Amino acid sequence: MRGLSRASLAEVEERFNAVAGSADLGTLADELFAVADLFDREHGLRRSLSDAARPAEQKAQTLRILLEGKVSTAALETAISAVSVKWARSGDLADALERLGVVAASAEAEAQGKLDDVEDELFRFGRIVAGNLDLHRTLADPAAPAQAKRELLTTLLGGKAAPSTLRLVTQLVVHPRGRSLDGGLEQFGSLVAAQRQRLVAVVRSAVAFSEEQKQRLAAWLRTSYGRDVHLNVEVDPRVIGGFSVRIGDDLIDSTVAGRIEEVRRRLAG
Structure with missing residues (x-):
């Protein structure tokens, strides 16, 4: 999302956090997904409700007519908050609601x-x-x-x-x-x-990691990145030896296959 939409998302998240505490989180997730999917299907409705020129209260009233009694109060209040702010592109409205659906499902799992x-x-x-x-x-x-x-x-x-x-x-x-x-x-x-404000690391190794090895690697990455890191370990025989770690755009490659490829690139250059 671009700057305007990022700021709007933060505002909607604040409202979501205020109403989600007393909600059934699984139901809330499903309802937010359903509203996002509605906006994806009904392009005219999405454009109308994301139109910055329309008064926020008018858009909120339209949404109340459509959704009141069909979704929980928490889902309705979150959706009203989403149509009351400005988005850089109309698709960001549905993206934001789906994202909050994922947050609700995550909070359900955490609980x-x-x-x-x-x-x-x-x-x-x-x-x-x-x-x-x-x-x-x-x-x-x-x-x-x-x-x-x-x-x-x-x-x-x-x-x-x-x-x-x-x-x-x-x-x-x-x-x-x-x-x-x-x-x-x-x-x-x-x-x-x-x-839980953690990073996700995809680890590729020729052999499975022991629990102790996972803990040592997670501790090293936590020290390096200043945040907890969740490890997804994938056993891949093509690695040959060693392991690689990818976090976002960062790649830490200590595999034999990686070193061979680096030598090939240097020789080709």
């Missing part, structure tokens, strides 16, 4: 003591889908009915993953909003990690 589980499960689900071409094709097929995708995800994750994980994955699969599934899982994973 249940399952925030770490959700981070791990989002990452593992991404790896499973990446390794199963048929599953990836089915979940990414825009022609596949939404209900069929929901039922498939419930079969795959219901009772096996945290409720928040199923909620987030379902939103990504049923409403990709122009994202790849991999990209969406990474985006949501970062937002979940931000619930």
Whole structure:
């Protein structure tokens, strides 16, 4: 989001924080996702409610007529706050509401003591889908009915993953909003990690890390970055030896494969 939208998001987040405390967080997440999806489908409505020239109270009244009695007070108040501020582009309105839906789902997981589980499960689900071409094709097929995708995800994750994980994955699969599934899982994973202001590190290694090794690496990264770091460890035989760590745009590569590639680049140059 650009400067204007970032400032507006901060304002809406403040209102969200004020009303979310007494809400059922899982329900709130679902409702915010539903409102974001409504704005994605109804382009005219989205443009009208994000029009900076329209009075905020007029837009709020329109939203009350549409949503009152259909969503919780917390969801309605959050949505009213979102249409009452200015956005750099109309799509940022839906983006903001989806983002707050992810925050609500993350808060639900934290309240249940399952925030770490959700981070791990989002990452593992991404790896499973990446390794199963048929599953990836089915979940990414825009022609596949939404209900069929929901039922498939419930079969795959219901009772096996945290409720928040199923909620987030379902939103990504049923409403990709122009994202790849991999990209969406990474985006949501970062937002979940931000619930405790942690960074997410993707670690690639030829062999699995022991719990002690994970703790040592997490402690070193915490010292280096000044923030807690959640590790997603991916075993990849192509690494050959050593390991690499990617945090955002930063890459720490101590793999044998990485050193070989560096030598190749130097020789080519």
